[in-house]
Amino acid sequence: MKRKTSRSLTILSVIFLLQFTFALPSPAVAAAPACGELVKSKCTTCHYETRICQKVKKRKGKGSWKRTITSMIRHDAVIGKAEQKRLLTCLSKPDSEVLELCGMKK
Numbered sequence: 001m002k003r004k005t006s007r008s009l010t011i012l013s014v015i016f017l018l019q020f021t022f023a024l025p026s027p028a029v030a031a032a033p034a035c036g037e038l039v040k041s042k043c044t045t046c047h048y049e050t051r052i053c054q055k056v057k058k059r060k061g062k063g064s065w066k067r068t069i070t071s072m073i074r075h076d077a078v079i080g081k082a083e084q085k086r087l088l089t090c091l092s093k094p095d096s097e098v099l100e101l102c103g104m105k106k
């Protein structure tokens with residue numbers, strides 16, 4: 001009887017530990033989201049990316065993109081504070097993902 005109890009306790013603690021292993025978000029997810037996905041999910045619901053890419057091609061700086069993002073929010077875009085910050089970087093310093101989205105080469 002006693003033995004059985006300790007075995008089920010072992011099983012229970014394994015389940016308990018496994019839960020943590022899978023419940024914790026992986027560091028890659030917790031870090032900055034990928035620019036390509038972020039731009040697609042936040043910016044292409046109202047217009048095509050071509051609208052954004054026209055501006056990306058002009059290589060505008062942070063100030064200009066900040067005005068655009070603020071203007072999009074005025075048009076009812078739902079973008080969190082952290083996402084706004086990330087988008088500013090994604091758009092003013094387009095990485096390979098954003099360049100690819102816009103059909104541009106580095």
Ligand code: HEC
Binds near residue numbers: 039046047072075
């Ligand atoms: C809720 C709808 C909506 C969302 C979401 C949205 N936009 Fe727009 N966007 C508009 C509308 C409407 C216009 C045209 C009005 C204007 O020119 O200000 C526009 C125009 C633009 C323009 C051209 C005018 C300018 O300011 O340079 C750019 C660039 C742009 N959007 C970029 C973006 C980016 C980047 C995102 C994501 C951060 C985004 N949009 C998300 C509605 C939206």
